[in-house]
Amino acid sequence: xxxxxxxxxxxxxxxxxxxxxxxxxxxxxxxxxxxxxxxxxxxxxxxxxxxxxxxxxxxxxxxxxxxxxxxxxxxxxxxxxxxxxxxxxxxxxxxxxxxxxxxxxxxxxxxxxxxxxxxxxxxxxxxxxxxxxxxxxxxxxxxxxxxxxxxxxxxxxxxxxxxxxxxxxxxxxxxxxxxxxxxxxxxxxxxxxxxxxxxxxxxxxxxxxxxxxxxxxxxx
Amino acid sequence: xxxxxxxxxxxxxxxxxxxxxxxxxxxxxxxxxxxxxxxxxxxxxxxxxxxxxxxxxxxxxxxxxxxxxxxxxxxxxxxxxxxxxxxxxxxxxxxxxxxxxxxxxxxxxxxxxxxxxxxxxxxxxxxxxxxxxxxxxxxxxxxxxxxxxxxxxxxxxxxxxxxxxxxxxxxxxxxxxxxxxxxxxxxxxxxxxxxxxxxxxxxxxxxxxxxxxxxxxxxxxxxxxxxxxxxxxxxxxxxxxxxxxxxxxxxxxxxxxxxxxxxxxxxxxxxxxxxxxxxxxxxxxxxxxxxxxxxxxxxxxxxxxxxxxxxxxx
Numbered sequence: 001x002x003x004x005x006x007x008x009x010x011x012x013x014x015x016x017x018x019x020x021x022x023x024x025x026x027x028x029x030x031x032x033x034x035x036x037x038x039x040x041x042x043x044x045x046x047x048x049x050x051x052x053x054x055x056x057x058x059x060x061x062x063x064x065x066x067x068x069x070x071x072x073x074x075x076x077x078x079x080x081x082x083x084x085x086x087x088x089x090x091x092x093x094x095x096x097x098x099x100x101x102x103x104x105x106x107x108x109x110x111x112x113x114x115x116x117x118x119x120x121x122x123x124x125x126x127x128x129x130x131x132x133x134x135x136x137x138x139x140x141x142x143x144x145x146x147x148x149x150x151x152x153x154x155x156x157x158x159x160x161x162x163x164x165x166x167x168x169x170x171x172x173x174x175x176x177x178x179x180x181x182x183x184x185x186x187x188x189x190x191x192x193x194x195x196x197x198x199x200x201x202x203x204x205x206x207x208x209x210x211x212x213x214x215x216x217x218x219x220x
Numbered sequence: 221x222x223x224x225x226x227x228x229x230x231x232x233x234x235x236x237x238x239x240x241x242x243x244x245x246x247x248x249x250x251x252x253x254x255x256x257x258x259x260x261x262x263x264x265x266x267x268x269x270x271x272x273x274x275x276x277x278x279x280x281x282x283x284x285x286x287x288x289x290x291x292x293x294x295x296x297x298x299x300x301x302x303x304x305x306x307x308x309x310x311x312x313x314x315x316x317x318x319x320x321x322x323x324x325x326x327x328x329x330x331x332x333x334x335x336x337x338x339x340x341x342x343x344x345x346x347x348x349x350x351x352x353x354x355x356x357x358x359x360x361x362x363x364x365x366x367x368x369x370x371x372x373x374x375x376x377x378x379x380x381x382x383x384x385x386x387x388x389x390x391x392x393x394x395x396x397x398x399x400x401x402x403x404x405x406x407x408x409x410x411x412x413x414x415x416x417x418x419x420x421x422x423x424x425x426x427x428x429x430x431x432x433x434x435x436x437x438x439x440x441x442x443x444x445x446x447x448x449x450x451x452x453x454x455x456x457x458x459x460x461x462x463x464x465x466x467x468x469x470x471x472x473x474x475x476x477x478x479x480x481x482x483x484x485x486x487x488x489x490x491x492x493x494x495x496x497x498x499x500x501x502x503x504x505x506x507x508x509x510x511x512x513x514x515x516x517x518x519x520x521x522x523x524x525x526x527x528x529x530x531x532x533x534x
Contacts, residue, residue, distance in 0.1 A: 070287055092289065094289075094292045094295070094296075096295075096299075102306070102307045102310035105303060105307055106307055109300065109303060109304060109307070112296070112300055113300065116293070116296055117292070117296070118296070119292075119295045119296045119299035119300070120299055120300060120303045121299055121303065122302075122303045122306045122307065122310075132229070132279065132283075133228060133229035133230055134229065134230050134295070134298075134299055134302065135229075135283070135286075135295075136283055136284075136285075136286035136287040136288075136291065136295065137280070137283040137284040137286065137287040138287065139287075160276075160279070160280065160283070161283060163284065163287070179459055179462060179463065180462050180463055
């Protein structure tokens, strides 16, 4: 029995497993399980592989990604989470999926070829000027980059591409900012920095799905 | 005078007025045109004197204009084309070296696993030869019947031809793996000699290739300081040191360097530091396509090591 969950476009069954409606029925992206019910095909969403799913299971009331949203996804990797975002925004929405590494982008290309609402961008998120010509303004920005200066990258991209009043989701990996510092301290520092220019709507740690990770949802 | 702004992206070249509404546009037909957009841009500059590039705030408004469903299909198509091209262009010598050195490492691992099995298996038939021939390649020859000295076997079981056959077949495969490995090593050597001769003369082919593999590319190796090069491959120990204050590691991959291996133990740290310094120098010369000074660097390095060794002996 798969029913709607509190989150728009996300479904759950009795065991609280998450699903999204498959935009391209019959096709898998990363070996997830496909469940068919009442003629609709759902794709299982694994919180251990996707931090956004972990955030939802941690009780986040709203991820601000809806049908028709235009999303800039920084750090798409091979498109695991990205494909679920693509399911949620549907054919009326659009995703600009950016990553820096050619190797993972190679896998991503195959995903974007059959999902027509994703545009792959191979560029360094440190330099928004370098991909200005491949992108438009967006409603939602999602960032999952394991870099030391991830906050700086986040703020730069918000400044350039996020519409006023748009929402931005940031996954902070404490271990890639400083291995020796206590994660709690890093999170509170990041919170302080974010509050200078943005309004924090929600923030949760992603334990037990990911260690030393925290997700912030901010409003521009 | 009216003010006009030019903005070009993957879809085409657009001219905006002060209210950031479209004034004129040129849509690219193929990706060739996007690459040669400068010539078309020039035409626009001639047509509209006083044409300007937008400021940052202007760019934001223009980007908002493109957030329109009509453009998304174009964004999708063009970005796929461009990204594919970029992925194709990203393949370089670094990646080939990394693949070659990884292949060699994996071959070594597989040879070791299979060799262990071969020894156990053949040991049932001729335990004495298994015991006395510690050298892998000599043992392999013995199994294949190419070894001249006969070692009499008392403990070994009597194997029929049928029982012996799979052992010999396994040995043949392992021999082939050895050949494959040495072919790969030859290829890697050729690559490294032409790509980074200075690095090779200081660090040797294998350590040099491992350093490139670990840092990801020659460029990133060049960007790292000597202290980082010294500890590449010892991250686990380094982070343990930072986290818990255990002993700091002295060397990573360069530990396998013959100068370090043969040096007295108290000198390991010092020599590792010296070698890392020289590697940092050599790599930079290689990256910027400088002259070959490997011999000179190598000589300096060896002299330094000798001096230190003499000092310790006293």
